[in-house]
Amino acid sequence: MVSAFKEALASGKFVVTSEVAPPKGTNLEKMAHHIELLKDKVDGMNVTDHQSSVMRFPSLGGALMVKEMGGEPILQMTCRDRNRMALQADLLFAHQRGVHNVLCLTGDSILLGDHKEGKGVFDLDSSQLLAAVRRLEKGKDLGGSELDGAVSFCAGAIVTPEADPLEPQLIRFEKKIEAGAEFIQTQAVYNLDNFKTFMDYARQFPVKVLAGIILLTSAPMARFMNKNVAGVMVPRDLIDEMASAPKGGAIAKGIEIAGRMIKRVKDEKMCDGVHIMAIGKEELVPDIMAAAGLGGG
Secondary structure (H helix, E strand, C coil): CCCHHHHHHHHCCCEEEEEECCCCCCCCHHHHHHHHHHCCCCCEEEECCCHHHCCCCCHHHHHHHHHHCCCCEEEEEECCCCCHHHHHHHHHHHHHCCCCEEEEECCCCHHHCCCCCCCCCCCCCHHHHHHHHHHHHCCECCCCCECCCCCCCEEEEEECCCCCCCHHHHHHHHHHHHHCCCEEEEEECCCHHHHHHHHHHHCCCCCEEEEEEECCCCHHHHHHHHHHCCCCCCCHHHHHHHHCCCCCCHHHHHHHHHHHHHHHHHHCCCCCEEEEECCCCHHHHHHHHHHCCCCCC
16 A cells, blocks of 8 residues: 555655654644644644653654554654564554554664653664665564565654764765665755755655754754754754844744745755754644745644
């Protein structure tokens, strides 16, 4: 079965995806509100998997909720918390329940999260997980056993185009495509000239690329990301622009900046679409889309 997200990628349209974050607990009201708000505006909703190594309601449960509410889920799967048997079992379950998109991630270190005494698994990495997806599609598991019923997924991975040095990322990028990635979602990009340079390289490969756009909510947030988030670099001029916002106007300024960046990505045909990350403020995604001229508001 071809997923609606895969059809959107193949159509040549400018694809827009966003994230919904499962809660820490079982109260799903806020998540349901975000799904309802976004399901008819974006081409897919990534459901994060214990983001930043913080234990939350599971990505698979959230993806099923997106599906049940009429949205198009993109299941995030990290290799940090499960071995190859558990990962394959979750893929079988996801496919059987109608979740046909997966973003394969290695996962952040357990030490970054709220269960520092936990043990990271990392039995597979993201490239190996992609290869596992493709093997399951051929009707066999990683142990070589035949499956009674195969799977079908639109599978992707991530890349960090603003990493310094960039060369190791390019090696991983190629490895993920060789393993079967159909789409690549980037970590946050803020320097679009640098991103264009990356895309000049990426265009030689048969893969769709979505530029990651993280909403800036304040100048201190931008400085924090520069200091603490690997591969993210907010240019000084954007930090100054955020700092110049009037009191109470920082979020509006961040929406304006994000919309401006998305519009440039689209107008200059830099890549195939964008992945909007509003991190805890998902209700602002339609405003960001409207600011970009995408009719999201």
